[in-house]
Amino acid sequence: MPIPEDVTGYEIDKDVQQELQSLPKGLAEDVAKNLVMVARLIDEDPEGAYGYSRVALRLASRVAAVREAAGFAAYANQKYNEALAEFRAARRMTGNVELWPVMADCERGLGRPEKALDMAGAPDVNKLDKAGQVEMRLVAAGARRDMGQLDAAIVTLQSPELASNSVQPWTARLRYAYADALLAAGREDEAREWFAKAVESDKDGSTDASDRLAELDGVEFVDAFDDSDDSDDEGAPSAAGLDTEDDEDDEDEEDDEDDEVRDAK
Template sequence: MPIPEDVTGDEIDKDVRQELMSLPKTLAEDVARNLVMVARLIDEDPEEAYAYSRIALRLASRVAAVREAAGFAAYATQKYSEALAEFRAARRMTGSVELWPVMADCERGLGRPEKALAMAGEPEVQKLDKAGQVEMRLVAAGARRDMGQIDAAIVTLQSSELASHSVQPWTARLRYAYADALLEVGREDEAREWFGKALEADKDGSTDASDRLAELDGVEFVDVLDEEADTADPSGTAHAAEADDETGSAPEGRDEQDRPAAN
């Protein structure tokens, strides 16, 4: 696959660069450039990122950083079985527990919330840093919701990190997950309060808390482009319906707020 000329491979993290030093120089450069493309595309075009990760994996499958990148690219495209296999391989190579929360979330993606919940109680969780422990809490709460245990999910999210007034990288997502769970059980006033708190902490737009608040306040959003298209082509709705019949409906997406973000 083509790689822009401005991508040199020097953009990668120094720890990853250190790992690649075990490879011949030219090979290391090729792998590094593909890893840069994975990092660039994983949010905006996960399928393309996945394709670049497979190239890196083919070139250097014995490098832990490559296995981890391949895992996150597979995770981003909802290939959870493949992602889990890559994360397990990376963990075997490094001995690190850092990937434990996202491995548990892969179990959720595979329809095994009980397994994810069991992982939340394993000793590995105590070895995680604070960010990792919060991610594990989000995954555990998501697993509870998968199992229909919404009240238990709410209790799982109640923690010192949730109550803290300091804003950390995980704060917005934690508050959002709590608000969403409260809303599910009909505690609308509390949900509105916590969506507001999530919005206050969401400096990089990692949640749609503002939209959720607007919905609670009865604000409806209108897509002007869609309206213009309907005006230009009165049969547009029928065409869209026909297309849906041909392609089938996309499966319902999983909640973005209660799972770890790919790093």
């Protein structure tokens, strides 16, 4: 796949660059460039990112960072079985537990929420940092919802991190998930409160909490720049309509003149 000229390969994380040093220089540069493209496209063009990840995987399948990138690209394309295999390979290579939550979420994607819950209770969770533990909690709550256990999902999300007033990178998503679970359980007033809290903490727009809040408040957004034909027809009277009325008046005047001519005869 073509690589844009502005991509050098040095844009990737230094730790990944260090991993690639085990490869011949030319090969390392090619792999690095493909990994840059994966990171660049994964949000806006998941299919494109997946293509670049497959190239990197073909070039350097024994590099953990490559397997991890391939896993995330597959995950973004909902190829959960493939993603899980790549994450497991990366974990075997590094012994790192950071991928544990996303591996559990792959189990959810494969229709195995019970397996995700088992992973949420595994000793590996205790080795995760705070962000990883919050992510695991989100996955576990999602698994509960998959199983129709709405009340259990709500309880799963109730935590010191949720109650904290400090805003962390995970705060908006945690509050949003809690609000969504409350709404699914029919607790609309509480859901509105937590969607509002999610909006307060969502500085980078990572959720659609503001839209959900507006929906609960019954706010409808109208496109002020909509220039469709329908909007024109429903607005001011058309020129054709005005001309029609004038024509009708002219026709009435002509009929009156004809009547006068006939009377004179």
